[in-house]
Amino acid sequence: MSTKVLICDDSKIARKQLTKMLPADWDIELEYAQDGQEALDFIASNPVDILFLDLNMPVKDGYQTLEALQNFPSMPNVIVVSGDVQPKAVQRVKDMGAVAFMKKPALADALRDTLLSLGLYSKAKTTEKTSSAVTRSVVDDFSLSDGLQEVSNIAMGRAASVLADMLNVFIKLPVPNVNILEVGELQMALDYGVKGDSCSAISQGFVGSGIAFETLLIFSDSSFPDMAKLLGVTEEITQEIETELLMDVTSVLVGPFMAAIGKQLNIDFSHSHPVLLGQHVKIPDIINVKKATWKRTLAVEIVYEVENYQISCDLMLLFTEDSVPTLENLLSFLVEEDE
Template sequence: MSKTNVLICDDSAFARKQMARAIPDGWDVLLHFAKDGQEALEMIRAGKGDVMFLDLNMPVMDGYATMEVIRREDLPCLVITVSGDVQPEARTRMLAMGALDFIRKPIDNQKLITLLKQYGIYTGDARSEQRKKQTALAGSSDSEKLDAYRELVNVAMGRAGENLARQLGEFIDLPIPNVNIIENNELHMAFAEVNRNDSVSAVSKGFVSAGINGEALVIFNDTDFENIITLLNYDQLSAAPAQLEALMDISNILIGACLNALSDQLNVTFSHSSPIILGRNRELESLLANTKQRWNRIMAVEIGYGIKQRGIHFELLLLFPDTSMERIYSRLVDIED
C-alpha cells in the first residue's frame, strides 16, 4: 500500500513542526511542507498533496485564495483547515469552498485523530511518539525564536478576533502579526499601520505570571469612533461618553481574550492590572511617551484588527521586556516536548 502524501501549509516553521508532531505515527505518510498557498499549489500539482493541512493567514497567497484555486481547478487534494482564526464565518467560508473540516490551533492530537478517522483518512492507533522525536521544536537561533513568538501570538490573535466577532456580529479581518525586537526608544516604530498624523486614543493594561510580564495597548484612530459607536449601538450617548464606552469595551474584549489564549498556550495564569486610559485625541508620539516603560529591549507585537465593511481599524500592541522573552520560549518548547 502506497504512502499518503501529506502537505502542511503554514507560513510559520514552528507551526509546521507542531502540525507534523500531531500526525499519528501509525499513519504511513510522506510529509511535505509549504510556507504559503502558492508553494502548496505547486506541490499539489506535483502529486505531493493527497491531504493538506492549510493555514488561513499567510503572505503571498492566503488559505482562502488557495482553496479557491483548488476548487476552480478541481485539484485532487483533501483539505483540512488549521487556523488560529476560528470565527464562524471563516469556518463557513472554507467549508463552502470544499474544505473537509476546520480545526483550531494549537492542535489537539486526539481531536485530530478522531477527525481523520471520521473521514476514513486514517484507521490506525493513536501512537505519535516516534514522529514527535523526529520533529523536535527546540531551536536556538533568533529567527527560530521570533517565529515561535509569532505563532504564539497568531493563535492568541485569532482567539481575540473570534470573541470580538461573536460580540459584534461582524467578520473581523485578521492580519499576519508584526513582531519585532526593538529598543524602548524605538517604540513608535512598532506601529506599521498607524498614520503618525492622525489623532488616536489608547487603553493600556499590564499583566504578569511565572516571571513573564508585559503590557497590552489598544490604539484607536479617532476618525473611526463614529462607526464603532454606531456598531455598538451607543448612539444614544453624547459624543465623549460614547467614545469612552467604546474604547473600554473593545479594549476589554480584545485584551482579555488575547491574554487568556496566551495563558492557555504557556500554561500560566496572568494577573491583570486595571485598564488605564493612556490618552484621548492625541498624536501617537505623545501618547506613547505616557507609557513610561523602564524596559530597555522589547518584543513588540502589532496586530491590526479591521472590520472592512464598517470602515473600522484598530491596533492591539503587546509589549514584552527581554527578561520575559526567554521564559516565554522555554515554556513553549517545554510544553510541546
C-alpha cells in the same frame, strides 16, 4: 500505497506540532509549505491527497489558497487548521471546499477522529511505526520569535472570535509581527499600523511567573462612528461615550487574548486596571507618555480590521527585556520532541 500529505503553515512551530499529532501508524509521504503560494506551486506539479492548511499566512493566505485550488483539475482534501475560530471563518472555508476545520493547536485524538470520519485514514493492523512516521518529525529549528508569533496567532483568533460575536461581523486577521524595538522604532511601527491622523489608546499591565509586559491598544479615530453603530449607540458620540466604547472593546479583545496566552504558557497572569493614555492624539504623544518605561522592548503587534467597516485597531504586547529568557524557556516546551 502511501498517502501524500502536505502541511501548509508559515509557523515552524505549528508545522512541528501538527506533525507530532498525526497518527503514528499512518503510512504517509509528508511535505511542508510555508505559505499558500508555495503550497499551490507544489500541488501544481505533485499529487497531494490531503492538505492541512493554515489561514493567516503571508504571500497568499488560506482563503486565497482555497480560491486558487478550485481552479485545479484535482483538488486535494483540505483540512483547515487555524487559530481563527470565528464561526464565519469556519463557514467561509467550508463553502470554499474545505472538508473540515480544526482549531489550533490540533489534538491527536481529535485529528485521528476527523481523519477517520472523512475516510482519509484507517487504523493500521500493527502498532509499529512505519518508516515514514519515524522520519517525518524532523522540522527546522525555531526561535523565540517563531514561538511567540504562534502563541500570539492562536490568542489573536480566540479574541477575534469574541469580538466578532459581539459585533456580528467578520474580523480580518493578520500574521502577528514580533520584533525587538527601540522607542523610535516602536513609533515607526505604530505610525504604519494605525490608520488616520489621530488615535486613542489604552494600556494595561500584566505579570506572572517571571514575565512582565504591557498591552497597548490603539484605535484610529475614524473607527468610532462604525464602532458605535455596531454596538447600537444611537445618541451623539461624546468623549464619555468614546471612552466607554474604548473600554468595552479593550475588555473584549485583551481579556480573551490574555486568557489564551496564559493557557498556552500555563501561567495565570495578574493585571492592572486599563489606563486611558490619550484620546484624539498623535502617535508621538502616546510614545512620549511612556518613553521613560518602554525604551527597548520585545514587541508583538497585531492589527485587527473589521470587514466592510472603517474599524481598525492596533494591539501591541510590550515585554520587558528581563522577561525574554523566561519567555524563551516556556515557549521551548511547546515544541519539545516526544521521548
